[in-house]
Amino acid sequence: xxxxxxxxxxxxxxxxxxxxxxxxxxxxxxxxxxxxxxxxxxxxxxxxxxxxxxxxxxxxxxxxxxxxxxxxxxxxxxxxxxxxxxxxxxxxxxxxxxxxxxxxxxxxxxxxxxxxxxxxxxxxxxxxxxxxxxxxxxxxxxxxxxxxxxxxxxxxxxxxxxxxxxxxxxxxxxxxxxxxxxxxxxxxxxxxxxxxxxxxxxxxxxxxxxxxxxxxxxxxxxxxxxxxxxxxxxxxxxxxxxxxxxxxxxxxxxxxxxxxxxxxxxxxxxxxxxxxxxxxxxxxxxxxxxxxxxxxxxxxxxxxxxxxxxxxxxxxxxxxxxxxxxxxxxxxxxxxxxxxxxxxxxxxxxxxxxxxxxxxxxxxxxxxxxxxxxxxxxxxxxxxxxxxxxxxxxxxxxxxxxx
Amino acid sequence: xxxxxxxxxxxxxxxxxxxxxxxxxxxxxxxxxxxxxxxxxxxxxxxxxxxxxxxxxxxxxxxxxxxxxxxxxxxxxxxxxxxxxxxxxxxxxxxxxxxxxxxxxxxxxxxxxxxxxxxxxxxxxxxxxxxxxxxxxxxxxxxxxxxxxxxxxxxxxxxxxxxxxxxxxxxxxxxxxxxxxxxxxxxxxxxxxxxxxxxxxxxxxxxxxxxxxxxxxxxxxxxxxxxxxxxxxxxxxxxxxxxxxxxxxxxxxxxxxxxxxxxxxxxxxxxxxxxxxxxxxxxxxxxxxxxxxxxxxxxxxxxxxxxxxxxxxxxxxxxxxxxxxxxx
Numbered sequence: 001x002x003x004x005x006x007x008x009x010x011x012x013x014x015x016x017x018x019x020x021x022x023x024x025x026x027x028x029x030x031x032x033x034x035x036x037x038x039x040x041x042x043x044x045x046x047x048x049x050x051x052x053x054x055x056x057x058x059x060x061x062x063x064x065x066x067x068x069x070x071x072x073x074x075x076x077x078x079x080x081x082x083x084x085x086x087x088x089x090x091x092x093x094x095x096x097x098x099x100x101x102x103x104x105x106x107x108x109x110x111x112x113x114x115x116x117x118x119x120x121x122x123x124x125x126x127x128x129x130x131x132x133x134x135x136x137x138x139x140x141x142x143x144x145x146x147x148x149x150x151x152x153x154x155x156x157x158x159x160x161x162x163x164x165x166x167x168x169x170x171x172x173x174x175x176x177x178x179x180x181x182x183x184x185x186x187x188x189x190x191x192x193x194x195x196x197x198x199x200x201x202x203x204x205x206x207x208x209x210x211x212x213x214x215x216x217x218x219x220x221x222x223x224x225x226x227x228x229x230x231x232x233x234x235x236x237x238x239x240x241x242x243x244x245x246x247x248x249x250x251x252x253x254x255x256x257x258x259x260x261x262x263x264x265x266x267x268x269x270x271x272x273x274x275x276x277x278x279x280x281x282x283x284x285x286x287x288x289x290x291x292x293x294x295x296x297x298x299x300x301x302x303x304x305x306x307x308x309x310x311x312x313x314x315x316x317x318x319x320x321x322x323x324x325x326x327x328x329x330x331x332x333x334x335x336x337x338x339x340x341x342x343x344x345x346x347x348x349x350x351x352x353x354x355x356x357x358x359x360x361x362x363x364x365x366x367x368x369x370x371x372x373x374x375x376x377x378x379x380x381x382x383x384x385x386x387x388x389x390x391x392x393x394x395x396x397x398x399x400x401x402x403x
Numbered sequence: 404x405x406x407x408x409x410x411x412x413x414x415x416x417x418x419x420x421x422x423x424x425x426x427x428x429x430x431x432x433x434x435x436x437x438x439x440x441x442x443x444x445x446x447x448x449x450x451x452x453x454x455x456x457x458x459x460x461x462x463x464x465x466x467x468x469x470x471x472x473x474x475x476x477x478x479x480x481x482x483x484x485x486x487x488x489x490x491x492x493x494x495x496x497x498x499x500x501x502x503x504x505x506x507x508x509x510x511x512x513x514x515x516x517x518x519x520x521x522x523x524x525x526x527x528x529x530x531x532x533x534x535x536x537x538x539x540x541x542x543x544x545x546x547x548x549x550x551x552x553x554x555x556x557x558x559x560x561x562x563x564x565x566x567x568x569x570x571x572x573x574x575x576x577x578x579x580x581x582x583x584x585x586x587x588x589x590x591x592x593x594x595x596x597x598x599x600x601x602x603x604x605x606x607x608x609x610x611x612x613x614x615x616x617x618x619x620x621x622x623x624x625x626x627x628x629x630x631x632x633x634x635x636x637x638x639x640x641x642x643x644x645x646x647x648x649x650x651x652x653x654x655x656x657x658x659x660x661x662x663x664x665x666x667x668x669x670x671x672x673x674x675x676x677x678x679x680x681x682x683x684x685x686x687x688x689x690x691x692x693x694x695x696x697x698x699x700x701x702x703x704x705x706x707x708x709x710x711x712x713x714x715x716x717x718x719x720x721x722x723x724x725x726x727x728x729x730x731x
Contacts (some may be wrong), residue, residue, distance in 0.1 A: 003473055003474070004473050004474060004527045005526070006525065007473075007526075008526050008531075048522075052502060052514075053494075053499070053501060053502045054491075054494075054502065054517070054521045055491070055494065055522075055525065056488070057494060057497075057499060060494050060495055060532060061497075061532050064495055064532040064533050065533075067530065067531055067532070067533065068533050080529075080530040081526075082522050082525070082526055085522070087525075187618055195610060228681045358536055375520050
């Protein structure tokens with residue numbers, strides 16, 4: 001046997017595959033363990049044989065970037081080995097993702113919880129950007145949560161490194177609801193600001209508990225954005241009408257964020273609005289965001305261990321939602337393939353802005369949030385209200401769950 | 404490495420045809436190196452043909468050289484590995500082209516020739532796809548040189564040839580092993596120094612007085628100027644001495660001898676190849692039978708409601724490393 005094959009087998013022998021936890025068109029995820037330590041891991045087996053061009057681009061991207069990145073808020077790639085025609089990525093095991101937590105109606109988020117998740121997201125993202133990597137698919141579903149509460153950015157299947165000035169990149173990236181307006185207008189030159197917009201959408205979603213800008217098509221997405229934030233003017237966003245796919249989508253007035261985010265503090269809305277600025281060059285950077293007064297104001301971010309945790313087990317989640325777009329590359333015009341983005345329009349959730357205001361089911365929740373003393377409460381106070389809020393919710397959870 | 408490989412192949416020869424290895428003249432480490440270097444040069448020609456960006460070319464050459472840190476040309480001929488390394492590099496650098504188009508531009512090559520080795524190459528690289536390139540470092544230093552306080556405002560126009568000729572040295576450096584011993588920025592600086600020694604020195608001196616960022620424990624201590632100059636000089640001599648395309652005649656001679664000393668297990672049609680293939684098939688067959696038996700056993704247990712509850716259920720898939728997809 002060749003030295004290389006032997007080495008591969010040695011790597012393989014370090015890990016035990018246990019039960020299957022998820023399956024998608026291009027990969028199967030198993031729960032597993034490291035033999036020597038018993039440490040839990042996730043093994044993502046990528047089926048390679050089916051691709052006519054060999055190893056597929058999203059697998060290559062994921063391996064390439066995760067091999068380079070090591071940070072507390074970025075998922076760790078522990079090992080890679082191959083077996084027959086499959087590529088196996090050994091990743092750290094993470095119980096849940098932020099989408100599950102947002103959707104778990106039994107949980108109440110305190111402003112300090114949201115601040116903690118945002119801080120971890122920005123830290124992980126700042127690390128990616130500092131290493132010249134654009135993620136290009138940030139959404140709650142790709143922010144995984146470890147059992148100790150730490151948030152980790154995952155799924156680098158669409159990532160790429162910063163292009164040189166003048167080098168075209170594809171605009172068919174980022175799941176639609178989290179896609180910034182410059183990409184919807186077909187910008188082929190863009191920056192780390194695209195990821196910041198996504199983070200802004202996630203920030204809003206954490207407060208609303210429902211996707212903030214949920215457009216039904218790429219065109220509707222622009223309309224949804226403008227309805228929420230007002231149609232941009234030439235002053236606000238110089239040159240946007242010159243973007244390749246620019247189309248006027250109607251004039252919408254600017255409504256203050258305060259109207260929708262009634263309970264949020266001024267600092268909160270200050271940072272949110274900086275993430276959702278139309279002009280990409282003015283949008284806050286991850287490093288700047290971490291210095292924003294929001295993160296220094298009271299309440300301080302919740303310790304990760306004390307963050308709300310998902311009460312439900314991680315259900316096998318569909319993988320590779322952007323399948324079919326996994327092969328987007330920057331030289332090939334992929335126009336028209338965007339339809340698969342944001343696949344599976346989530347049922348049961350009213351879009352945050354689409355209907356102008358959260359629908360009735362949401363209203364009840366928002367009210368509960370409003371009544372809990374929020375920003376400005378001292379530590380003691382928030383701890384006390386939290387325990388009450390949690391208690392309330394646990395009863396509700398039991399009620400829902402008991403047969 | 405070469406000795407170990409020769410040992411293994413000699414054994415293989417002997418195993419199938421005793422006495423046959425005595426008159427085989429194996430290629431030595433130097434000759435292996437010569438052959439690989441020649442194909443590094445070939446990559447550069449192919450990239451010119453495809454008009455691939457510099458990054459693809461640089462990545463593919465690193466892949467090819469790294470591959471032969473762990474393999475021998477007697478097992479895998481660099482001609483085939485080169486094609487796979489280049490194809491893989493187009494993908495890892497985000498410049499993918501369709502395999503069919505790629506293969507159709509290369510004479511006597513079909514798509515499967517390229518794909519068959521893809522896993523082997525990826526494995527040999529330990530799936531480390533990212534490569535930090537010297538030409539990027541060169542560009543960075545060149546931009547920085549233009550910012551030196553006393554450099555002429557139009558230096559990029561008047562002295563642009565410095566960059567161009569340094570880039571030629573960078574390309575020559577790709578034919579050497581410098582990248583295995585020195586960092587990209589050190590090699591880049593050496594290339595500038597080969598062209599404009601004074602400028603390189605001036606730039607390096609301008610960096611000496613910059614204080615290190617405080618409270619950073621993750622930055623290794625800065626090497627002294629003497630150490631750095633010594634490294635630069637060493638790289639310069641590597642590039643001058645080894646940064647050359649090998650003589651075609653010498654390469655042809657090695658290649659001719661290589662035909663006689665290839666690992667017989669890897670040459671289609673030889674006794675050893677057939678024996679190995681038969682063995683692999685036998686193993687696969689055994690595994691299949693074992694799997695079927697296990698399934699039968701567990702299936703039987705399922706159907707028997709009074710099955711012995713004490714017997715350990717067989718758990719297929721737990722330690723079965725070759726376990727293929729459960730659902731295919």
